Structures are given as structure tokens and as C-alpha cells.
Amino acid sequence: MADRPVAPVPTAPAGLSRRAQWFIETAGIRVRRHDLRLHHDAWIEHGVPAAEIERATAFQDRWGGLALPPSAFYEGGPRILDADCPEETPGGGWSFPAGDCRASMAYSFEIGPDGAFGINAHRWTPLHASADGWVESLALAAHARRLAATVTRVTREDVDTLDLRAFDPVPEVEGATDSWWRGKDSLIAVYRGEAVGLDAPQCLEAHIYEGLGEWSPHGG
Structure with a gap:
């Protein structure tokens, strides 16, 4: 299996406001996204719970490979929304990357144990309760x-x-x-x-x- 290609002009996921749908479909670009299912067995062997792999995979299916215009803050936000291997957090639970930064920064963008979209620096700081909320904020x-x-x-x-x-x-x-x-x-x-x-x-x-x-x- 290869990474799954998608259409360069994205279709907005269901459940968003009309504003966010329009923003994604007129200002966004889809690039080839990584298929996390290829890593399932290896991650299981390294102790990552299956439920956390499924959570990262669900994010990837919904948002993976989507490049949006930069945000007005946070040095533009993630360059491309893209999940990777979940990691156990010091405070308990698991988080996974939400996408690489556009520049070298003092924090990373992650999806936290409760599904919130946030930054991880000195501490985990949720910005929005979900990745949907982050995208809605960009559209707004x-x-x-x-x-x-x-x-x-x-x-x-x-x-x-x-x-x-x-x-x-x-x-x-x-x-x-x-x-x-x-x-x-x-x-x-x-x-x-x-x-x-x-x-x-x-x-x-x-x-x-x-x-x-x-x-x-x-x-x-």
C-alpha cells in the first residue's frame, strides 16, 4: 500500500460552518497524506494503544494533507495538517502531532488526550476544543x-x-x-x-x- 493520493482541491469535511467549508474549498490545497494504517503493527509493538492509533488515524482521514493559509498568530500555525505516532504525555494520556511548524519554534502543534488542538511548550496548552475549532478560527x-x-x-x-x-x-x-x-x-x-x-x-x-x-x- 502507498500513501493515499487525494484531489488537490479539497472537499470540506462534514459538520463545519458554511464559512469554514468555503474557506477550505477556495483557499486550501490537499497534498499527498501519509496512511497511518501502514504503521499500525509497528506502533502496537512499541506500546502505543490501539485506541490512540485509531484516534490519530481518524484525524488523518479527516484533516491529513490539508494545507491552509497561515493563521494571524502562532507563526502561521501548522504548515500542513498531518498526524504522526501518538506519544504518552507526562500528565497522563496520549497526544499526537497535528502538523509541522512553518518555522523553527519553541513549541509544537498537537492533538491532546481529550481531542483538543493546542501547543506543547513548557506545558500542554489547548487552544481550541478540536481541530475543527482551529480551522473554524482560521476561516473566521x-x-x-x-x-x-x-x-x-x-x-x-x-x-x-x-x-x-x-x-x-x-x-x-x-x-x-x-x-x-x-x-x-x-x-x-x-x-x-x-x-x-x-x-x-x-x-x-x-x-x-x-x-x-x-x-x-x-x-x-
Whole structure:
């Protein structure tokens, strides 16, 4: 068996917002993805539980080989979404890589024991509750950049002074450490992952997109 080829123009997985589907199918590229089933027996021999191999394989079937435009933070995020051998985590449970970084970095992108998408640096830090949430956040950022009349970058302790009482969380991004908030004609992305994962409060950052027009919960 060889690695399974896929169409270069990707079809979005089921269960995503219309915005994320459009983003994947217009801005994404599929490359040849590794078939993790080829490594099943070898990984079992090295003590990797079958359930963890199945979890990584399910991720690979859904997301493997998908290259998306870079994120606005985290040095662009994974270059290509791509799983590999699961490893036992110091805190218990198993995680596996979510894709290689675009540049040399102090952390890696992983799928954690509970399925969250996050970074592993000094500690495991979940950014979104799933890889779906990460992709939804990329799609929302692209949507906001395209339509916003103004974009304001807020950093460090000023992020904690943002008044979000008039905003609602955006549920589809499944925010964990990171989050998105919507107002009448604005969006706010709050990136706390590096500040938490690297014990680096200077990395705290938020992006405020204003002048978006009427909010559409599913986008396009």
C-alpha cells in the first residue's frame, strides 16, 4: 500500500460552518497524506494503544494533507495538517502531532488526550476544543480581514482591559485558551496560548475587527 493520493482541491469535511467549508474549498490545497494504517503493527509493538492509533488515524482521514493559509498568530500555525505516532504525555494520556511548524519554534502543534488542538511548550496548552475549532478560527480570521473597515492590534496587559460584556462568544471556534467574540458589527480574537504555554505574558494579543456589517453566524 502507498500513501493515499487525494484531489488537490479539497472537499470540506462534514459538520463545519458554511464559512469554514468555503474557506477550505477556495483557499486550501490537499497534498499527498501519509496512511497511518501502514504503521499500525509497528506502533502496537512499541506500546502505543490501539485506541490512540485509531484516534490519530481518524484525524488523518479527516484533516491529513490539508494545507491552509497561515493563521494571524502562532507563526502561521501548522504548515500542513498531518498526524504522526501518538506519544504518552507526562500528565497522563496520549497526544499526537497535528502538523509541522512553518518555522523553527519553541513549541509544537498537537492533538491532546481529550481531542483538543493546542501547543506543547513548557506545558500542554489547548487552544481550541478540536481541530475543527482551529480551522473554524482560521476561516473566521480570513472572513474578518476581508470585510473589516479597521483592524486594531492590542497587546500585553491591555488585552485584559478589553470590555467584552457587550460581546458573545463565537461557539463554532470551540475556544479554550484562545477565543473569538462577536458584537453588532465587530469581532475580537483573543490569543492567550503563547502567554500561557510559554509563561510569557508579553505574548498576550488580541485583534479587533470593526465595520464588518451585519453579523452572519454561519458566514460565507
